[in-house]
Amino acid sequence: MEENMTSSSRNEPVVGIDLGGTSVAVGLVTPAGGLLECGEFPTEAGRGPEHVVQNIGRRVRSIAKSSDVPISLAGIGAPGPLDTATGMIVEMPNLGWRNLPLREMLHRELGFPVFLENDANAAAYGEFWVGAGAGSRCLVGLTLGTGVGGGIVIGGEVFRGVSDAAAEFGHMIVEIGGRRCGCGKSGCLEQYASAAAVARRAAELVAAGGSSLLADLTGGDVSLVTSEMVCRAAGEGDCLAGRVIAEAVSTLAVAVSNIVNALNPDTVVIGGGLAGAGDLLFGPLRAQVADLTFEVQCRAMHIVPTALGRCAGVIGSAGLALVRSGAGIGVTREG
Ligand SMILES: [Zn+2]
Numbered sequence: 555m556e557e558n559m560t561s562s563s564r565n566e567p568v569v570g571i572d573l574g575g576t577s578v579a580v581g582l583v584t585p586a587g588g589l590l591e592c593g594e595f596p597t598e599a600g601r602g603p604e605h606v607v608q609n610i611g612r613r614v615r616s617i618a619k620s621s622d623v624p625i626s627l628a629g630i631g632a633p634g635p636l637d638t639a640t641g642m643i644v645e646m647p648n649l650g651w652r653n654l655p656l657r658e659m660l661h662r663e664l665g666f667p668v669f670l671e672n673d674a675n676a677a678a679y680g681e682f683w684v685g686a687g688a689g690s691r692c693l694v695g696l697t698l699g700t701g702v703g704g705g706i707v708i709g710g711e712v713f714r715g716v717s718d719a720a721a722e723f724g725h726m727i728v729e730i731g732g733r734r735c736g737c738g739k740s741g742c743l744e745q746y747a748s749a750a751a752v753a754r755r756a757a758e759l760v761a762a763g764g765s766s767l768l769a770d771l772t773g774g775d776v777s778l779v780t781s782e783m784v785c786r787a788a789g790e791g792d793c794l795a796g797r798v799i800a801e802a803v804s805t806l807a808v809a810v811s812n813i814v815n816a817l818n819p820d821t822v823v824i825g826g827g828l829a830g831a832g833d834l835l836f837g838p839l840r841a842q843v844a845d846l847t848f849e850v851q852c853r854a855m856h857i858v859p860t861a862l863g864r865c866a867g868v869i870g871s872a873g874l875a876l877v878r879s880g881a882g883i884g885v886t887r888e889g
Contacts, residue, residue: 570872572676643655643656675712676866677866680862698824698829728746753784781828783795796834824836
């Protein structure tokens with residue numbers, strides 16, 4: 555039986571947008587967190603922010619037309635650093651954008667209010683709302699993709715810190731003086747445990763003469779190695795690929811344990827391309843985190859894969875737009 559705990563003051567669906575460096579996902583989300591429609595298209599960031607905003611506008615109008623429902627609110631998740639209060643992108647290194655009034659531009663394009671959120675916060679919120687962490691009191695989200703994104707949801711609210719820069723788990727230092735990071739510092743988690751880092755590390759080892767299925771899968775061109783290939787090869791028993799995943803998981807376990815010591819969460823949700831490693835990642839990660847933390851912390855905690863995948867950011871951005879517009883979200887639970 556489902557019980558409606560909080561009834562929303564609006565019934566219209568909300569647009570959720572997840573702006574990434576290579577693709578943009580746009581979807582339509584009900585006030586109860588149901589996904590009515592979701593599609594992706596290439597970002598084409600090189601053609602400038604105006605072009606990207608116009609493409610988003612076209613997609614939203616097309617969704618509105620095909621679903622034949624009124625739409626008057628949107629949320630967008632974008633990589634930080636950004637300012638959620640003013641809706642400004644401070645800097646988007648992957649897209650080369652700086653000091654961009656993204657919320658204002660989208661508002662003008664769509665003709666209704668838009669709320670801007672950090673993409674990893676939005677994804678964590680989606681998982682808290684209707685995903686792998688539904689009902690969590692303290693949830694941590696980690697997205698292992700091109701970089702490592704992080705989000706924290708405590709007591710149903712995104713924890714943003716004082717300048718929207720909390721939960722930057724990708725830049726937690728896991729090795730003093732370690733690998734150089736795109737942020738300008740060294741030894742950051744995302745240089746070890748992102749999908750991109752895993753692909754890079756495997757390519758390095760194969761280029762150095764390591765014997766691996768990856769050499770066959772890429773026809774000998776190691777620049778073509780992807781994290782999906784590394785996961786697949788590791789699953790087929792390839793030693794080099796298995797070693798690369800194991801190294802990434804060991805570093806991730808240190809980072810997750812540090813987070814657990816700081817926050818004592820009940821749920822840690824792992825998403826992004828590297829989550830595709832499945833049991834190869836989750837089995838050893840759970841065991842190593844258990845070794846590195848206190849029993850009282852572990853007993854109360856689940857480390858789980860994303861339930862919403864690429865749609866987490868779309869659903870979460872829409873949910874946060876509902877909350878921030880004052881409409882509130884519909885929360886249902888098994889009764
Ligand atoms: Zn960094």
